[in-house]
Amino acid sequence: MTDNDHNSHSPINPNTLPNFACMPNVATMDTSHVDKEQPPFILVDGSYYLFRTYHALPKTMQNSQGLITNAIRGTLNALLKLMRRYHPTHMAVCFDTKSPTFRHAMSEEYKANRPKMDVELAEQIPYIHRLVAALGIPLLRIEGAEADDIIGTLAYRAVAEGHHVVISTGDKDMMQLINDCVILEDSFTGKITDGAGVVEKFGIEPHQMIDFLTLMGDSSDGIKGVPGIGKKTAKDLLNKYGNIEAMLANVADIKGRAGKNLVEYADDIPFNAQLATIVTDLEIGQDWTDLKINTDPCAHIDELRALYTELEFRNELASLDHPNHPANGSQSVAHAQADSESQAQIAKSLQSSTTDNITDSKSRDSAWHTILDAPAFDSLVKRLEAAPHFVIDTETTSVYWRQAEIVGLSFALQAHEAYYVPLTHRLEGDELSAKQLDRDTVLARLKPILENPNIGKIGQHLKYDAHVLSHYDIDLIGAIHASPNNWAMDTMLASYVINAAITRHGMDDLARHYLQTQTISFEDVAGKGAKQVTFDQVAIDIASDYACEDADITYQLFDIFHKKLSDDENNAKLLHELEIPTAEILCQMEANGILIKRSFLNELSERFDEEIIALEKRAYEIAGEEFNLGSPKQLGEMLFDKLGIPGGKKTKSGQYSTGEAILSKIDHPLVEIVLEYRGLSKLKSTYTDALANVADAKSDRVHTSYHQALTSTGRLSSTDPNLQNIPIRTATGRLIRQAFIAPAGRVILAADYSQIELRLMAHFSGDKNLTQAFNEGLDIHAATAAEVLGKEVAEVTATERRNAKAINFGLLYGMSAFGLAKQLQMSRGEAQEYIDMYFERYPGVKDYMINTRASAYEQGYVETILGRKLYTPDITHSNRMVKQGAERAAINAPLQGSAADIIKLAMIAVDKVLPKDQGKMLLQVHDELVFEVDSDKVDEISQLITDAMQDVLTTTAAEKGWQVDFAVPLLVETDSGANWDEAH
DNA sequence: GCATCATCTTA
DNA sequence: GTAAGATGATGCG
Structure with a gap:
C-alpha cells in the first residue's frame, strides 16, 4: 500500500456549502443487504482520541528527550484495542486539518471558543500519523473537511457496500449516524452505543439526533439552538411530533416559551440544522479498495520498530515479537470469528x-x-x-x-x-x-x-x-x-x-x-x-x-x-514475609468481627438523644432564637455577631472558627452547652447509632475493613466502620467501649505496646539519657521532666509531667516551637526555651532530627526498622511550608512506620502461638491488639501473647532474616475484662 | 447527587 | 507538630 497521507488535497471548496437537501441519511438508510458475519468496517475519529487522551493521561509520560507521549500512547492503545477486538479487514483513521471548513464559512461562532492547540499536543501529531501508517491502517485528512464528515461519508459508503460499521469515537454528535448496522464505540472508556443506547441516553431515536441538536444547541460547536428548549423539552417535543417539520406545522399546539420561541426563531432552524448535520456525500478522492488494512505483517515492521524505539515504548517494542500483536497479521476472517463473542452486540444472529x-x-x-x-x-x-x-x-x-x-x-x-x-x-x-x-x-x-x-x-x-x-x-x-x-x-x-x-x-x-x-x-x-x-x-x-x-x-x-522485587531483596521480603502474611491474618480478623451489645448501644443512643434535645432547648433560650447548633457557620454568627462575644477568629473560608480550641477559652453559658452538645451528637451519630446500624443483624458482630495499602508510613487504616478511633479519653466516650463485648464464656483481652514510638526514638537516636530511662523502666514523661528541670523523678509535679509529655509527643511529630507553644498554651519564646533545654539533655535526639532531615534530603527517602523505604518527595519542594511539612513527616515516618512494622510482626507471631479454639484476634489499633479469649484461659493466653509481642524482634523478625539489635526493651501491657473498656 | 469544609474521634 | 476516617452542613450543578 502507498502512503495514505497523500490524500491531503482539497477536493471541496470550503466556501461551497454541501447540498444538505440531497444528503444521504445513514440513520435511515436500507441495511437489509449487510452481512454482519464479516468483521466490521472500523472508522476511527482520530481527532477525538488525540484530545481525549492528551487531557486525560498524565503529562509525565515522556521519552528521555522530553517529548510528551501521552496522546500518542493513548491513541495507539485505542487502535490496538480495536484491532484486537474486531480483527477488521477495512479501517480508516480520520483526522481534522487546521484549515477552515464550510462550517466556519457559514458561521463566525463555529468553534470560535476553542482555544489554540497546546504545543505539547501539536508536536505529538506527526508521530501519531506515522504510527497509523506503520500499523498499515489507512489515514485520511481532507482540507476543508472535518473528521466527522469523512466518517459520515465513509459510513454511508461502507454500509451501501454491504459492511457493518463500528465508528470509534466519544463524540455524541456522531450518534446521528447510528443504525442497526452502525454503532459507536469509545475505545478510551470502552462504552458502546447502539440505537438502544441513544434511546437510553437521550430518549430519542438516532435519526432524530440532528433535530435534537438543532433544537437544544451545542455550545461547544457553536450551535445556538432554540432558546428555552433544552435536553428535556427537545426530547418531549421529538417524541410527540417526530421531527422539527411536524413541530412547526403544529406549532400552535405547543405551549409556553418553547412554542413561542419556535415561531420566533423558526428562520434560524435550517441554518442550525446544517451546522449540526454531518456530511455524508463528501468527495473523498480515495480509491475505495485502498481502505483495506495492509495485512502483511512485515510491511512496516521496521518503521514501527523505529517509532517505538524513538518514543521509548518498551512494552510495545517487545510485543512486536509476540504473536498476539495486532500488527502481526491477525486480520483473517477465521480469527475474527474466533473472537466473535465481543461482537455479539452487533452480530446477534451469530450464535x-x-x-x-x-x-x-x-x-x-x-x-x-x-x-x-x-x-x-x-x-x-x-x-x-x-x-x-x-x-x-x-x-x-x-x-x-x-x-x-x-x-x-x-x-x-x-x-x-x-x-x-x-x-x-x-x-x-x-x-x-x-x-x-x-x-x-x-x-x-x-x-x-x-x-x-x-x-x-x-x-x-x-x-x-x-x-x-x-x-x-x-x-x-x-x-x-x-x-x-x-x-x-x-x-x-x-x-x-x-x-x-x-x-x-x-x-x-x-x-x-x-x-x-x-x-x-x-x-x-x-x-x-x-x-x-x-x-x-x-x-x-x-x-x-x-x-x-x-x-x-x-x-x-x-x-x-516480580522483576523489581528480584532487584531488591528486602522489598521482596517485606512483601512475602510481612505484608502477605499480615493480609491473611487481617482477612481472618475481619471475618471474625467483634461482638457488640446492641441493647446497650440503643440505650445510649436514647439517653444521648434526650440530653441533646434538652441542650438544644436551653441553647435556644439563651440565644433568644432557634438555630442549628450543629452548624459551625450559624453558631459562629450567633456567638460573635448576635451575642457580641469577643475573640472571634475567621477560618480561611471566611467563616468564624468555632473549634474546641477556640470555644474552650470563652466563658459563656451558650458555649458550655455547645461543647456538651457537640460531644454528645458526635458520640451518637458517629458511634452509638452507626455501630448498631452496621452490626450483623444475626450475629451482632461488627466487621471492619482494614486497608493495608493506604497510609504513607505503613500503618493500617480501618473503615466501614472505623474501629481505630473508638473514644477513650472521656468518661462518656468510654461508655462506647463498654458496648464491645465477648461472647458467653469469653472475655476481651487487650495487649498494647507501651510507648513504642518513643522507644523507637531511643533506638534510632541512640541517645544515652533516653535509652537509660527506658532500660531503668522509669515513667518516661516524669523522667523527661526530671531530666530537663534537673530534679528527682519523685519531685516532678503533675504540670511538669504534662509539659514533658507534650514535648515527648512533639518530638515524634517533628515538633516546632510554634506547635508546642500552641499545645501548651505558652508563648513561642517559652516553648523554644523548653525545647532548647530538652535538646541539651538529649543531644542524641537532636542529632536524630538533624540526620533524618539530611538523609531524607540526600536519598529522597527514610527507612523503617525493617528497611521499608518511605519516600519523601516534597522534601525538595520550593514552597517553604510544604518543604517543612515534608521534613516533619520525614522525622515521624521512621518512628510511626517502624511501630507499624513491629505490630505486623507481632500479629504474625501471635497468630502462630494462639490456640485457635481458645481465642481469636479481633482488632488492631496501631499499637494495640484486641482479642476475645476463653475466660478460664485468660492468664495463660495473656502470657503467651505478651511473650510473643515482646520478643518479636529476636524471634519472628530474626527468623525471617531481619537482624535488629534493639536498644531498649519492648514492653507490652495486657488487661482483660467483660468489655473493651475494662480490658484497657 | 457530589464535593468540600469544619469538626471531632483515635494512635 | 505525625498518621488516619466519619459526620453534618453547605454550596455547586
Whole structure:
C-alpha cells in the first residue's frame, strides 16, 4: 500500500456549502443487504482520541528527550484495542486539518471558543500519523473537511457496500449516524452505543439526533439552538411530533416559551440544522479498495520498530515479537470469528460455538476469551492445574466484601491473554446469559486448584477475593502463603512495599503508572451514581472485556513487580514475609468481627438523644432564637455577631472558627452547652447509632475493613466502620467501649505496646539519657521532666509531667516551637526555651532530627526498622511550608512506620502461638491488639501473647532474616475484662 | 447527587 | 507538630 497521507488535497471548496437537501441519511438508510458475519468496517475519529487522551493521561509520560507521549500512547492503545477486538479487514483513521471548513464559512461562532492547540499536543501529531501508517491502517485528512464528515461519508459508503460499521469515537454528535448496522464505540472508556443506547441516553431515536441538536444547541460547536428548549423539552417535543417539520406545522399546539420561541426563531432552524448535520456525500478522492488494512505483517515492521524505539515504548517494542500483536497479521476472517463473542452486540444472529478455539493455543491469537461451554472450561481447568501460578480475579455484586456475591471469575496464565468465566449475569435480553456455566459446578471444580498451596496465586487486593471465595467455602488466603515458591503475589501490596507514597494502589492507578494504559473503568461498564448497576446486570460481552482486562493487567503488573522485587531483596521480603502474611491474618480478623451489645448501644443512643434535645432547648433560650447548633457557620454568627462575644477568629473560608480550641477559652453559658452538645451528637451519630446500624443483624458482630495499602508510613487504616478511633479519653466516650463485648464464656483481652514510638526514638537516636530511662523502666514523661528541670523523678509535679509529655509527643511529630507553644498554651519564646533545654539533655535526639532531615534530603527517602523505604518527595519542594511539612513527616515516618512494622510482626507471631479454639484476634489499633479469649484461659493466653509481642524482634523478625539489635526493651501491657473498656 | 469544609474521634 | 476516617452542613450543578 502507498502512503495514505497523500490524500491531503482539497477536493471541496470550503466556501461551497454541501447540498444538505440531497444528503444521504445513514440513520435511515436500507441495511437489509449487510452481512454482519464479516468483521466490521472500523472508522476511527482520530481527532477525538488525540484530545481525549492528551487531557486525560498524565503529562509525565515522556521519552528521555522530553517529548510528551501521552496522546500518542493513548491513541495507539485505542487502535490496538480495536484491532484486537474486531480483527477488521477495512479501517480508516480520520483526522481534522487546521484549515477552515464550510462550517466556519457559514458561521463566525463555529468553534470560535476553542482555544489554540497546546504545543505539547501539536508536536505529538506527526508521530501519531506515522504510527497509523506503520500499523498499515489507512489515514485520511481532507482540507476543508472535518473528521466527522469523512466518517459520515465513509459510513454511508461502507454500509451501501454491504459492511457493518463500528465508528470509534466519544463524540455524541456522531450518534446521528447510528443504525442497526452502525454503532459507536469509545475505545478510551470502552462504552458502546447502539440505537438502544441513544434511546437510553437521550430518549430519542438516532435519526432524530440532528433535530435534537438543532433544537437544544451545542455550545461547544457553536450551535445556538432554540432558546428555552433544552435536553428535556427537545426530547418531549421529538417524541410527540417526530421531527422539527411536524413541530412547526403544529406549532400552535405547543405551549409556553418553547412554542413561542419556535415561531420566533423558526428562520434560524435550517441554518442550525446544517451546522449540526454531518456530511455524508463528501468527495473523498480515495480509491475505495485502498481502505483495506495492509495485512502483511512485515510491511512496516521496521518503521514501527523505529517509532517505538524513538518514543521509548518498551512494552510495545517487545510485543512486536509476540504473536498476539495486532500488527502481526491477525486480520483473517477465521480469527475474527474466533473472537466473535465481543461482537455479539452487533452480530446477534451469530450464535455459533465461539470458544472451541481455546484448546488450540497455537492458532489462538485473540487475547481475551469468554468461557461459555464445558469443553472450554475443561481445557482452562487443565491449564490452571498444570500452571506454577496464575492470576485470579473475582467479579461480584458489591465492593463490600461482606455482601459480595460472585458474578464471574477471570484468569490469566500469561500477559496479554485472559479468560472470563461468567456465572451469574442476569441482564434481561442478554442472550449469552443463558449459556453461562453453573456457578456451583465451576466453583467445586476450581476449589482444589485454588486451595492448592503449590500453585501460586496472583491477584490485585487478594484479601477481597479471599473473602468472597470464602462465602463459597473456598479457602484462597490460607493457600497463599503456605506456598513454598515465591510466586504468590498481591500486586496492590507489591506496589505499596515498593513505594507507599504513590497514594493510590488501585489497579487503574497501577496500570496508568506502570503500564501507561488507561483501563476500562467500572463506571464505564456499569454506569455511575444512582444509575449504577451491579455487575450481574452488565452484558456478558462487555463484562468479559472488563474482567479479562483486569486479569491481563494484573499479570502484566506481576511481571513488572516480580522483576523489581528480584532487584531488591528486602522489598521482596517485606512483601512475602510481612505484608502477605499480615493480609491473611487481617482477612481472618475481619471475618471474625467483634461482638457488640446492641441493647446497650440503643440505650445510649436514647439517653444521648434526650440530653441533646434538652441542650438544644436551653441553647435556644439563651440565644433568644432557634438555630442549628450543629452548624459551625450559624453558631459562629450567633456567638460573635448576635451575642457580641469577643475573640472571634475567621477560618480561611471566611467563616468564624468555632473549634474546641477556640470555644474552650470563652466563658459563656451558650458555649458550655455547645461543647456538651457537640460531644454528645458526635458520640451518637458517629458511634452509638452507626455501630448498631452496621452490626450483623444475626450475629451482632461488627466487621471492619482494614486497608493495608493506604497510609504513607505503613500503618493500617480501618473503615466501614472505623474501629481505630473508638473514644477513650472521656468518661462518656468510654461508655462506647463498654458496648464491645465477648461472647458467653469469653472475655476481651487487650495487649498494647507501651510507648513504642518513643522507644523507637531511643533506638534510632541512640541517645544515652533516653535509652537509660527506658532500660531503668522509669515513667518516661516524669523522667523527661526530671531530666530537663534537673530534679528527682519523685519531685516532678503533675504540670511538669504534662509539659514533658507534650514535648515527648512533639518530638515524634517533628515538633516546632510554634506547635508546642500552641499545645501548651505558652508563648513561642517559652516553648523554644523548653525545647532548647530538652535538646541539651538529649543531644542524641537532636542529632536524630538533624540526620533524618539530611538523609531524607540526600536519598529522597527514610527507612523503617525493617528497611521499608518511605519516600519523601516534597522534601525538595520550593514552597517553604510544604518543604517543612515534608521534613516533619520525614522525622515521624521512621518512628510511626517502624511501630507499624513491629505490630505486623507481632500479629504474625501471635497468630502462630494462639490456640485457635481458645481465642481469636479481633482488632488492631496501631499499637494495640484486641482479642476475645476463653475466660478460664485468660492468664495463660495473656502470657503467651505478651511473650510473643515482646520478643518479636529476636524471634519472628530474626527468623525471617531481619537482624535488629534493639536498644531498649519492648514492653507490652495486657488487661482483660467483660468489655473493651475494662480490658484497657 | 457530589464535593468540600469544619469538626471531632483515635494512635 | 505525625498518621488516619466519619459526620453534618453547605454550596455547586
